[in-house]
Amino acid sequence: xxxxTTHGARAHAxxxxxxxxxxxxxxxxxxWPEPPCEAGHLVWAETVAGGNYTHRVLARGTELRLTxxxxxxxxxxxxxxxxxxxxxxNVADTVKVQWNAYL
Numbered sequence: 001x002x003x004x005t006t007h008g009a010r011a012h013a014x015x016x017x018x019x020x021x022x023x024x025x026x027x028x029x030x031x032w033p034e035p036p037c038e039a040g041h042l043v044w045a046e047t048v049a050g051g052n053y054t055h056r057v058l059a060r061g062t063e064l065r066l067t068x069x070x071x072x073x074x075x076x077x078x079x080x081x082x083x084x085x086x087x088x089x090n091v092a093d094t095v096k097v098q099w100n101a102y103l
Contacts, residue, residue, distance in 0.1 A: 022047060022049065023046075023047045023048055023049035023052065024046070024047065025044070025045065025046040026045040026046065029042035029043060029044050029045040030042055032045040036065055036067065043058075043059075043062060044056055047069070050073070057082050077089075
């Protein structure tokens with residue numbers, strides 16, 4: 001096995017440079033192949049495989065954009081203030097009060 005030794009593991013890891021999996025973060029985000037906006041404004045870019053999840057703390061005012069690349073996705077979101085988890089987005093209450101769902 002090539003990774004049984006420290007030297008073999010290091011050589012294997014270095015051989016992976018530049019390799020891309022279908023679902024993984026793009027670091028730095030500006031290297032995203034088809035950026036939805038000016039690439040310099042991206043702070044995080046990631047493809048999430050079906051059935052998996054990701055999490056990220058965003059700064060106030062950061063725009064979150066979800067894109068369905070295949071046309072068959074459904075996203076479940078849990079949004080809350082990082083240091084005050086009792087402050088969260090509750091779509092059901094928002095719709096009850098405003099009678100619309102423009103979030």
